[in-house]
Amino acid sequence: MKKKLPTIRDVAAGAGVSTATISKFINGTQRFSSSVEAKITEVIRDLGYHSNPLAQSMITGRTKSIGLSILDVSNPHFTSIVKGANRIAIEHSYTLLLVDTEENLGREKLLIEALSRRVDGMIIFSRMTESELSWTGQLEKPLVFFGRLTQLAFPCVSSDDHKGAYMLAQHLITLGHKRIAYLGFGKSRRDEERLAGIQECLAEHQLTADVYNTNSPSAQEGERLCSTIMLGRQHPDAVVCYNDLMALGFMKEAQSLGFDIPKDVSVAGFDNIQYGRYISPALTTVDLQSEEMGVTAMRKLINMINGDTGNELTTVDAKLIMRSSVMSRK
Template sequence: MKSASPTITIRDVAALAGVSVATVSKYVNGTQRFSPAVEARLKDAIEELGYRSNPLARSMITGRTRTIGVAILDIANPHFTNVVKGANRAALEHDYTLLLVDTEENPARERSLIQALAPRVDGLIISSRASEEMASWMLELDKPVVMLRRVQGLAIPNIGFDNRLAAYMLARHLLNLGHQHIAYLGFGGATINDDRIEGARDALAESGFALDVYDTHEPTAQAGEQACSRILLGPNRPQAVICYNDLIALGFMKEAKSLGFRLPQDVSVAGIDNVPYGEYVEPRLTTIDTQSQKMGELAVQKLIDALAGRADVGHVILEPRLVVRDSTAIHTA
């Protein structure tokens, strides 16, 4: 195979393959399939000449950029990093690339950033905390959209997660370990936070116990660290704490140890997301696997289906998986 050269054109490929320029154009741009024999000749000619199509010219012809826009809430959060990793893997398999926007947990910037991204891509995968009313503008983007959360009432396909069941499973796990006084440290800025509170409450109510609920101002390790002292040094210290996500849990655990508490002997701690860091701290974090990479993969597949005219406004709900590690233990006091 010869090295790529700027002098090689689509006409050279057509001449070598013995087909028309239009045939080469349709093959390269993926707008038409041909017989195996013709496609084999085209492939061989392209490889022999080292021809490379011009992506900009291709997009002008087809109206497609072969690019998917992904808007996530915080690239520093490993959950979203894993979502992007899964989405990128699926996109590459379909000859798409990703264009990423980090909205940085800033609702005021979210809409303008996504609207600026939309004209540059064929479709969008969006992670947003916006309510149904606040997210309705996404229907006006004139591009296929897949949401990384179920939004009731919007005709947008989405990949969701059973948040209520996730918190229920953690609470049930802690109850089975003998814990009765359980707290939930949440993030009220997330719409899914209420589902997680209700799931934990349901489990405790079945055993006749109540859930103590606390809140953080952001879903970060720093916020978990800051909340720790008012929970563990307050008058109603819990025996176990379920955190909104793993980052909050990791920050909480760090501060708890600094305050002199032994984990999990004095307090059990659990999170949600199964981020990679959780397995490499001491004690290792008990968590719920939200299947983040699979979420990204499925979102890309739904978007590609929509681009192919197979739009489905339904939703997919991923099932939580309990991952038991060392940060939770039998209550002995």
């Protein structure tokens, strides 16, 4: 015969209090004396009582779930963000629910709207422009965005892309590079910041960058555009890619075309994904601290769920990681 599971009435009877007291204690809506709380805790443990999450959410209005919308789960940059966010969610007894929009702008709104109905708040990484994101205010949920927002009054977490790009360009110039190309991804708002950082630094040294644009932030696109960049009349002596995935694809194709990296061309990227350190030569990159971005965004969102109303921007610092894919031209 199946053993009957203990109910909230059993806990109330064992602790000598009302079921309303037990409900308020379990849901955290009211505090009681230390002796009462200790007795309730003891009875719950002895009976092996577990609250019903669905019933609890109906009482508190909270699901204890948080939504995270990312652009491509196959990109290690985003998986690191998920890892950081999930660690903080677990620490606060939240479940992380994930949607992957697969770099498909047409899917973003539908997926974000669907997920918003199942969570207490959301962290959003989007390719939409700020004007296209204005509808998110109608979700009536705490929201945190990745990337710098200038028009919408939402809290956001951003890496310092401009500073990171400036540092990388300065490093290349210090090593004697003069013909620098940038392989970008114009559909990303972060691309503007990276290109601006590179151009600002080059302008200070009376240099300019040749700019190329890709259709997606992928290794395949880096591979596809490599011949266009490298087989012209005079190829660059350094190529900065929008991210490490592009850089890996570019390096693979450049080597297939007979170029030596970094003897013939230095290559660098952004994100500091783990694969970059294991290829040959190891990839110079700007570490935008993806995991820390996830940690920061999750902490910010949980604070909002608990009543914080701040709309500030938090910027995560960038670090230059120097490896052997870049060499001196002096």
